[in-house]
Every structure is written in structure tokens, then in C-alpha cells.
Amino acid sequence: MQEAFKEAQRAAREDEVPIGAVIVYKDKIIGRAHNQVERLKDPTAHAEMLAITCATNSLNTKWLNGTSIYVTIEPCSMCAGALVLARIKNLIYGANDPKAGGSGSVTNIINNKSLNHRIKVQKGILEKECSYLLTQFFKSKRQQNKRLP
Numbered sequence: 565m566q567e568a569f570k571e572a573q574r575a576a577r578e579d580e581v582p583i584g585a586v587i588v589y590k591d592k593i594i595g596r597a598h599n600q601v602e603r604l605k606d607p608t609a610h611a612e613m614l615a616i617t618c619a620t621n622s623l624n625t626k627w628l629n630g631t632s633i634y635v636t637i638e639p640c641s642m643c644a645g646a647l648v649l650a651r652i653k654n655l656i657y658g659a660n661d662p663k664a665g666g667s668g669s670v671t672n673i674i675n676n677k678s679l680n681h682r683i684k685v686q687k688g689i690l691e692k693e694c695s696y697l698l699t700q701f702f703k704s705k706r707q708q709n710k711r712l713p
Contacts, residue, residue: 565656565689568634570600571611578603582697584609585635587619587628587652593617594631611635612643616650627651636694638665638687644673648681650651656686658694 571584573630574678575598587595600609614633619628639647639657644666645657660669667674667685674683 565634565636565660567593567596568636568694569658569690569697570609571596572636572694576697576701577610578667582701583611583632583636585615587631587633588613589619589628589631594622608642610640610643613646616646616652620650629653629670630695632656634689637661637698638667640664640671641666641671641673644671647683648673648676648679651681652683654684654686656689657681658688658690659698660687698709 569585571586571663572582575584575676576582580599580602584595584598585596595615597611597614597618599611600614601607612633615633616628619631620626624681633647633652633656635655635657637659638661639655639662640661640688655667661705662669665671674700
């Protein structure tokens with residue numbers, strides 16, 4: 565989770581929403597990313613989506629069986645769906661996302677019995693640090709907006 569948090573900090577430095585993700589297979593990081601929505605002008609350029617692409621390229625496969633993803637915040641519905649489609653085994657995340665979470669906070673795509681794959685979920689890892697980073701980022705954004713003419 566520390567590596568995902570480093571990715572989130574990198575996103576914050578790049579003025580992106582500070583979310584980071586790493587994917588691990590057999591104790592080795594095979595994919596890492598942070599949000600790049602602003603940089604790429606792409607609403608799908610979330611940390612999880614980019615990390616999935618990295619990991620599938622690393623393993624030269626479309627399935628990520630036996631992998632674990634570490635994310636600083638609960639994945640949104642889009643990312644949760646992608647994790648299911650990629651057949652990731654474990655999701656470990658920091659803070660819940662009460663506005664967009666796709667792992668139980670708003671919807672539960674991760675363990676939807678109608679889908680063909682379930683993911684084991686562990687939450688609350690580095691929760692305070694992950695939550696604080698996001699809170700401070702958005703607080704700073706709100707203050708910047710107040711100073712605009």
C-alpha cells in the first residue's frame with residue numbers, strides 16, 4: 565500500500581486527484597499508476613485503469629488471475645467493473661469513497677452475484693493517510709477557486 569500511496573502523492577504533485585494504484589503478482593509489482601485524467605484529457609485515465617494496462621502488458625495476458633491491486637481509495641464503478649473483467653483476485657484499498665465507491669459504498673460491483681467473478685476485498689489500509697491526502701487536495705482546490713476573480 566505504501567507504493568500506491570507514493571503514486572497518489574505523485575498525482576497530487578502533478579495536480580491530479582491524488583489516487584494511486586499498484587498491482588502485485590507473486591510478490592512483485594507488475595503495474596503501477598496514478599490518476600492522469602487532467603494530463604491525458606481522458607475521463608477513464610484513473611489509476612486502476614492505467615495500472616491494469618501496465619500489468620496486462622507486463623504479463624502479456626488479458627487476465628490478471630492471482631494478482632492483488634492496492635489502491636488508495638475505493639474504486640469507482642468503472643474501475644470496479646474493470647477489476648472484475650480483469651479477474652483480479654484481491655482488492656486492498658485505503659479510504660472508502662462515499663460519493664462514487666463501487667465496492668460497497670455506493671454500489672457493489674466487486675461482489676455482484678450476477679457477474680462471473682468475485683474479488684476478495686480488504687479495506688482501511690493506510691486509511692487515515694489516504695483520506696487526508698484527498699481531503700487536503702480538494703481543500704486546496706476550493707481555496708484556489710475562491711481566489712479567482
